[in-house]
Amino acid sequence: MIWALLALLGIPIWFIAVVLLAAFRNRNHVRANPDIFEFKHKKGDGWQRGKSYARWVSDVMIVHSGIALIRVDAAQIEDVSVQQTLEPAPKGLGEPAHEVLIRYSAGKTISFAVSAEYLDAMLGPMKRAEG
Numbered sequence: 001m002i003w004a005l006l007a008l009l010g011i012p013i014w015f016i017a018v019v020l021l022a023a024f025r026n027r028n029h030v031r032a033n034p035d036i037f038e039f040k041h042k043k044g045d046g047w048q049r050g051k052s053y054a055r056w057v058s059d060v061m062i063v064h065s066g067i068a069l070i071r072v073d074a075a076q077i078e079d080v081s082v083q084q085t086l087e088p089a090p091k092g093l094g095e096p097a098h099e100v101l102i103r104y105s106a107g108k109t110i111s112f113a114v115s116a117e118y119l120d121a122m123l124g125p126m127k128r129a130e131g
Helices: 002-008 013-031 116-130
Strands: 037-043 052-057 060-065 071-086 097-104 109-115
Touching: 002 013, 037 116, 052 116, 071 116, 097 116, 109 116
Parallel strands: none
Antiparallel strands: 037 052, 037 109, 052 060, 060 071, 071 097, 097 109
């Protein structure tokens, strides 16, 4: 329906189609990277609705978010620790899911939920440093 509104405003439908195609192609390109893992982070009382995707570059976690995964944030990580198995797991992550606490270099700590499939990837270089 929104594409019809944009067309009425004078934006050609072919342009809208090209933008949508490029956005979803970028999303698939990011998700196809073998280093990518998916997670949800804690927002207030519950877990975020949509999944975000991240990867490690040394001790920096690069987070891709948004519908087309074009929003990119980078943060230096000080410590990663697995807290507990979540029962029930947040929707969309699969069973079992684990809660992971990540402490940023700036001192802020955030709770993440990650499926068992991606747990090793989530620990990243912090796991290698411990083991």
